[in-house]
Amino acid sequence: MPRPTAKICGLSTPAAIDAAVRGGASHVGFVFFPPSPRNVGFEQVRSIAGRVPAHIRRVGVFVDPSDDLIDGAIASAALDVLQLHKTTPDRIAAIRARTRRETWGALAVKTRADLDKASALAGAADRILYDAKTPDSAALPGGMGVRFDWALLDGFRHPAPWALSGGLDAANIGEALTRTGAQLVDVSSGVETAPGVKSETRILAFLRAAAGT
Numbered sequence: 084m085p086r087p088t089a090k091i092c093g094l095s096t097p098a099a100i101d102a103a104v105r106g107g108a109s110h111v112g113f114v115f116f117p118p119s120p121r122n123v124g125f126e127q128v129r130s131i132a133g134r135v136p137a138h139i140r141r142v143g144v145f146v147d148p149s150d151d152l153i154d155g156a157i158a159s160a161a162l163d164v165l166q167l168h169k170t171t172p173d174r175i176a177a178i179r180a181r182t183r184r185e186t187w188g189a190l191a192v193k194t195r196a197d198l199d200k201a202s203a204l205a206g207a208a209d210r211i212l213y214d215a216k217t218p219d220s221a222a223l224p225g226g227m228g229v230r231f232d233w234a235l236l237d238g239f240r241h242p243a244p245w246a247l248s249g250g251l252d253a254a255n256i257g258e259a260l261t262r263t264g265a266q267l268v269d270v271s272s273g274v275e276t277a278p279g280v281k282s283e284t285r286i287l288a289f290l291r292a293a294a295g296t
């Protein structure tokens with residue numbers, strides 16, 4: 084079994100990017116969603132994204148975005164991947180066709196029935212990101228440290244490449260990998276000391292734990 088790879092999401096400072104790079108992240112994420120404490124503006128992200136070496140993929144995180152937002156983000160951060168939350172499969176397919184970028188569709192999971200939506204996403208996106216469903220009243224559809232019951236993925240026939248996210252951290256990533264067999268994992272609040280405040284120590288600990296070292 085190859086070693087799992089990991090995305091560190093919600094980066095907004097040079098120090099956090101450098102820690103993700105040093106720790107061996109395969110992907111780094113920038114959030115383009117103003118209600119998020121991790122939201123980055125175009126000028127801000129332009130000033131830091133150049134620190135990411137070419138072998139690490141840059142992911143833009145969006146919530147049902149407009150074309151203008153996507154185009155501005157791609158231009159500012161040289162994004163390789165678009166991660167789309169609360170976006171319909173038709174819209175995801177249109178974004179993918181228009182931008183010619185690798186596209187991930189986030190699937191909010193709380194019950195087994197939620198997984199029924201995976202097949203529609205598989206035709207539209209390059210990868211399905213299983214994320215925990217946040218409460219209806221929550222300000223954000225992700226990035227809240229909420230995890231779902233990983234047993235829901237037991238025996239599930241994944242219709243596309245996939246990744247696991249939602250409430251992961253250095254303490255639970257080993258169990259998450261053993262339970263689900265994920266080959267790509269994604270973390271944001273689990274490597275923070277407060278919402279939007281990344282910890283270099285926690286980033287490095289997460290990446291070590293994900294690599295099993």
Ligand SMILES: O=C(O)c1ccccc1N[C@@H]1O[C@H](COP(=O)(O)O)[C@@H](O)[C@H]1O
Nearest residue numbers: 092119225226227228248249250271272
């Ligand atoms: O991180 C955010 O602020 C965010 C905002 C809007 C949509 C998604 C967001 N983050 C993504 O949520 C998951 C899980 O995060 P966590 O580890 O539970 O905090 C992850 O994919 C982030 O990319």
